[in-house]
Amino acid sequence: MNRRDFLNKAGASAGLFLLPSGLLRGNTVSPDFIGQNEGMDLVLLKRMADFVLQLAQSGGASYADIRFGKTQREQIVGINRLIAPVKYTESFGVGIRVVVDGSVSFISKANVTTEDELAPLIVQATNTARINSKLRKKQVRMAPQEALGQVAWKTPVTKNVFEIPVAEKQELLMAANDAALSKGVNHVESMLYAQKQYKYFASTDGSYIHQEIHRFWPTFCVASGDLAGGDFQTRSALSSPVGRGYEYLQKTPADKVNGIVTRYKNGYDLLEDITLAAEQVKQKVTAKSVESGQYDLVMDPSALWSIVHHTIGNVLDLDRHADENAAEDGTAYLDLEKWKAGDKAFGSRFVSFLADRTQSGTLGATGYDDEGIKSRQWTLVRDGQLETFLSDRRKNQMIDENRSHGCGAAEDWEYPVQLRMPNISLAPGKAPLTVDQLIGDVKKGIYVVGEGSISLDQQCLNFQSGGQLFYEIEDGQIKGMLKDTSFQSNTRDFWNSCSQVCDRRDFRFGGTIADRKGKPAQSHAVSHGCATSRFNGVQVFNTRTF
Amino acid sequence: MALLSKDDAVALFQKVSSYSSGGDLQLSLEGGVVSTLKFARNEVVDYTRSEELLINLTLLKNGKSVQVAGRGTDDNSLKNLVNQAEQLVGYSGLTSAPVFFSDKQISETPTWSANTATLTHDRRVAIVSEAISICSDRKMTAAGSLEDRQYFNAVLNTKDIVYYQKSTFSRMALNVRTAQSQGSASVSAAHFDISQIKPDRLADIASQRAQSTTNPRTPETGKFPVILEAGATGDLMLAFFKHFRKMTGNPQLDIRDIIGQVNLHAGISLVSDPADKSFPFVPFTQNGRKLTKTTWIDKGKVLQLPEVELPVSMSGSSQSVDDLMKSTENGILISRLHDLKPLDDQGAVYTGVTRDGAWLIENGKVKYPIKNMRFQFSIVDFFKNLTALGKSEAIDQNIFPSVKGDGFYFTAVTDSY
Numbered sequence: 001m002n003r004r005d006f007l008n009k010a011g012a013s014a015g016l017f018l019l020p021s022g023l024l025r026g027n028t029v030s031p032d033f034i035g036q037n038e039g040m041d042l043v044l045l046k047r048m049a050d051f052v053l054q055l056a057q058s059g060g061a062s063y064a065d066i067r068f069g070k071t072q073r074e075q076i077v078g079i080n081r082l083i084a085p086v087k088y089t090e091s092f093g094v095g096i097r098v099v100v101d102g103s104v105s106f107i108s109k110a111n112v113t114t115e116d117e118l119a120p121l122i123v124q125a126t127n128t129a130r131i132n133s134k135l136r137k138k139q140v141r142m143a144p145q146e147a148l149g150q151v152a153w154k155t156p157v158t159k160n161v162f163e164i165p166v167a168e169k170q171e172l173l174m175a176a177n178d179a180a181l182s183k184g185v186n187h188v189e190s191m192l193y194a195q196k197q198y199k200y201f202a203s204t205d206g207s208y209i210h211q212e213i214h215r216f217w218p219t220f221c222v223a224s225g226d227l228a229g230g231d232f233q234t235r236s237a238l239s240s241p242v243g244r245g246y247e248y249l250q251k252t253p254a255d256k257v258n259g260i261v262t263r264y265k266n267g268y269d270l271l272e273d274i275t276l277a278a279e280q281v282k283q284k285v286t287a288k289s290v291e292s293g294q295y296d297l298v299m300d301p302s303a304l305w306s307i308v309h310h311t312i313g314n315v316l317d318l319d320r321h322a323d324e325n326a327a328e329d330g331t332a333y334l335d336l337e338k339w340k341a342g343d344k345a346f347g348s349r350f351v352s353f354l355a356d357r358t359q360s361g362t363l364g365a366t367g368y369d370d371e372g373i374k375s376r377q378w379t380l381v382r383d384g385q386l387e388t389f390l391s392d393r394r395k396n397q398m399i400d401e402n403r404s405h406g407c408g409a410a411e412d413w414e415y416p417v418q419l420r421m422p423n424i425s426l427a428p429g430k431a432p433l434t435v436d437q438l439i440g441d442v443k444k445g446i447y448v449v450g451e452g453s454i455s456l457d458q459q460c461l462n463f464q465s466g467g468q469l470f471y472e473i474e475d476g477q478i479k480g481m482l483k484d485t486s487f488q489s490n491t492r493d494f495w496n497s498c499s500q501v502c503d504r505r506d507f508r509f510g511g512t513i514a515d516r517k518g519k520p521a522q523s524h525a526v527s528h529g530c531a532t533s534r535f536n537g538v539q540v541f542n543t544r545t546f
Numbered sequence: 547m548a549l550l551s552k553d554d555a556v557a558l559f560q561k562v563s564s565y566s567s568g569g570d571l572q573l574s575l576e577g578g579v580v581s582t583l584k585f586a587r588n589e590v591v592d593y594t595r596s597e598e599l600l601i602n603l604t605l606l607k608n609g610k611s612v613q614v615a616g617r618g619t620d621d622n623s624l625k626n627l628v629n630q631a632e633q634l635v636g637y638s639g640l641t642s643a644p645v646f647f648s649d650k651q652i653s654e655t656p657t658w659s660a661n662t663a664t665l666t667h668d669r670r671v672a673i674v675s676e677a678i679s680i681c682s683d684r685k686m687t688a689a690g691s692l693e694d695r696q697y698f699n700a701v702l703n704t705k706d707i708v709y710y711q712k713s714t715f716s717r718m719a720l721n722v723r724t725a726q727s728q729g730s731a732s733v734s735a736a737h738f739d740i741s742q743i744k745p746d747r748l749a750d751i752a753s754q755r756a757q758s759t760t761n762p763r764t765p766e767t768g769k770f771p772v773i774l775e776a777g778a779t780g781d782l783m784l785a786f787f788k789h790f791r792k793m794t795g796n797p798q799l800d801i802r803d804i805i806g807q808v809n810l811h812a813g814i815s816l817v818s819d820p821a822d823k824s825f826p827f828v829p830f831t832q833n834g835r836k837l838t839k840t841t842w843i844d845k846g847k848v849l850q851l852p853e854v855e856l857p858v859s860m861s862g863s864s865q866s867v868d869d870l871m872k873s874t875e876n877g878i879l880i881s882r883l884h885d886l887k888p889l890d891d892q893g894a895v896y897t898g899v900t901r902d903g904a905w906l907i908e909n910g911k912v913k914y915p916i917k918n919m920r921f922q923f924s925i926v927d928f929f930k931n932l933t934a935l936g937k938s939e940a941i942d943q944n945i946f947p948s949v950k951g952d953g954f955y956f957t958a959v960t961d962s963y
Contacts, residue, residue: 085610086637107594109596110548111618135590135675136590327719328719453888455886457885459962461961464897486922490958520594
């Protein structure tokens with residue numbers, strides 16, 4: 001049994017059927033040391049960090065870093081007209097990474113507050129790294145990073161979710177659930193999930209970085225039909241997890257995107273969305289079952305972000321190209337050597353991807369990554385040509401670059417840093433193009449809205465995905481709703497089939513707060529932006545008749 | 547110190563109880579040390595060691611309940627935990643009344659191995675080195691991980707149950723790839739006693755298997771009978787349990803109830819036994835439910851579903867995979883399944899891809915390796931309509947047989963390997 005199993009059980013006990021569980025982990029923090037709902041004592045942490053770094057270097061480390069972390073998590077769930085037991089956790093601890101004799105070790109422990117407790121951890125780290133070096137062919141070399149001194153960053157929130165009274169949040173969920181049930185759905189689950197992380201990073205580079213990172217996810221799922229064995233359908237929220245506070249639940253006209261389905265930009269109207277979802281999910285039960293075949297897909301950002309995540313973010317992850325996830329998730333289909341030799345064709349000329357850790361309100365926005373690299377933006381694909389990959393301080397050498405891209409991230413203090421994708425966005429179209437204009441140009445197509453489940457092969461080449469809502473397009477007009485719809489493609493064909501991308505006015509973010517990777521497995525939060533886009537000739541399957 | 551003794555656990559519960567102002571309490575504890583040694587391309591990537599202790603407190607008071615989690619065992623941390631619970635319980639309703647079990651009798655199972663508990667890092671590296679050497683000698687690359695753990699579980703409550711057990715666990719996962727020609731294979735082994743994990747055997751199996759998958763040909767798509775090796779059967783059966791665990795009937799949720807409603811192939815029986823000689827496990831859940839030998843599926847009838855993932859043993863026959871192939875005119879032999887995802891909750895329709903070995907069967911024999919394929923099918927229909935079961939073998943801590951059945955609809959070929 002591992003920690004994740006333990007916490008998944010905690011989620012299961014809340015009776016969740018539709019929503020994800022297992023988002024929580026934690027320990028109780030002593031208020032005398034840290035302070036309830038406050039940050040960390042930076043003077044004390046710097047003193048302990050300096051102690052660790054000096055001891056590591058005297059033990060033979062060519063590089064060392066230390067991360068203290070304090071994380072708060074809260075999950076409030078409403079199931080039909082009941083509130084589930086509130087779940088709240090706090091976590092505090094330290095993780096130490098060393099490079100000794102060209103090899104890496106990472107040791108972590110909870111609730112460490114004195115040098116006496118830290119000292120044996122450093123000894124363990126340096127000793128095990130030294131033993132590891134017997135099985136290294138090449139020495140690990142960390143990409144250079146100049147000293148940053150003492151710096152800080154904080155997610156710009158105007159309403160801290162943890163300062164909103166629990167009763168107020170519960171009332172919101174009950175109002176939302178009531179709105180759905182009064183429209184006749186059979187079952188509804190809604191959730192407000194929030195996390196706040198204080199991170200203190202220090203390294204032998206001479207950097208001391210303090211960050212306060214907020215994330216928030218309001219979501220729901222409604223089900224309608226015969227749940228006891230007949231036909232039933234579901235519809236999930238069209239919100240996105242965000243790197244923001246409670247202010248995300250604002251209702252301003254500018255944030256609403258009207259159309260056959262109402263969607264949201266920088267503010268989310270939970271009550272409106274769940275009311276509309278209740279109507280749409282009933283329509284889905286009696287909607288036309290799709291005919292399998294080839295269609296032009298028009299993908300709303302709320303559906304497309306997931307494909308960006310899996311077919312761009314995973315494929316360009318250099319850990320996969322180093323076989324470091326071969327036994328779990330797999331590798332990647334792109335041939336790095338061919339790319340270096342000049343084969344850079346990736347997608348159609350309409351396709352450009354930007355990597356970023358700076359865009360305000362996104363999940364991937366931080367001041368610095370977990371290896372002490374300042375966040376920035378860079379281009380991954382330009383007009384269909386692959387320019388670079390995703391690297392951290394160890395993988396930069398694979399693509400002959402001197403510096404890390406800043407993709408080092410650890411879920412929390414107890415995990416080692418992994419290479420994790422930053423926000424990755426499909427650039428909006430350069431020419432003016434609205435969604436209505438794009439749909440008007442489609443002869444036989446399907447308009448896809450909302451995130452569906454996606455399955456990829458072990459090299460992120462072939463994939464099959466779905467969505468929340470599907471509408472049949474015929475001769476430029478939306479004909480009606482569809483159900484039982486799933487589509488399949490492969491990464492090369494899909495991005496080469498992209499023929500139109502709406503302009504900046506339609507650009508919106510989606511994202512995930514629990515993207516899992518690696519051994520030990522870690523979660524990661526990241527956003528992906530895009531505008532509604534068209535993909536020609538995609539194979540669609542009916543999920544009920546085959 | 548994360549590996550608490552039974553006396554430590556009892557003392558902790560007494561302290562927590564003393565800070566409580568009333569109500570029923572249950573303390574679930576789990577802690578220990580986890581080590582993971584990762585390797586890729588025939589060398590160590592890194593080593594991770596994490597010491598963790600999870601304290602989960604459930605408070606029942608005036609018809610309401612709350613769960614709070616913490617890690618600190620000092621007085622301040624425990625007081626804080628109880629305060630948080632008492633503060634939040636007023637806001638919490640019930641979706642279903644949590645049950646505090648009261649059966650005080652519990653029999654320990656043998657899940658502790660000194661071999662695992664006293665594993666040195668030198669020995670850890672030596673185990674990995676053994677696997678890597680074999681692969682390297684055969685001009686192949688090895689990647690994977692060696693994980694070992696020593697931990698304890700405990701549940702104590704105000705109904706006077708004191709459940710406690712110490713355990714160890716180890717697992718080696720190995721992926722082997724050929725230098726060219728698209729050969730790939732994955733194997734794994736898990737046991738509470740690390741001396742039962744044989745890196746040389748794993749490397750030998752994986753490298754031979756990788757060789758047998760080289761130069762795969764492009765197959766036809768469509769519907770074919772399949773023979774799933776034990777690993778692929780395990781992938782499917784675990785997905786079946788996960789799917790219906792989510793969907794299990796619950797009076798408050800009024801969700802579909804599979805129990806007693808679906809009959810699978812009569813040859814399918816599945817049990818879990820915490821006292822199993824090969825793969826014992828802790829005889830209680832972290833909710834305090836005692837676990838005894840339990841039959842989940844009996845001759846195709848789904849009797850109950852495990853509330854958490856447990857080691858299972860699935861019945862088989864004496865037929866080898868070769869025997870299952872003998873009666874197959876045209877079919878596909880599959881080693882493992884990857885990234886199974888639901889397409890349709892109601893019919894348990896899933897998609898996924900084959901991985902680490904697929905071969906065309908013609909006239910009772912393997913003809914040649916084929917490229918991996920994506921498929922779409924109903925898990926329930928597949929297990930209902932099996933045509934044969936084969937011999938059972940260990941897949942990590944589970945026992946699964948090879949099986950033969952219809953209903954796989956192969957929709958695309960992929961070059962991925």
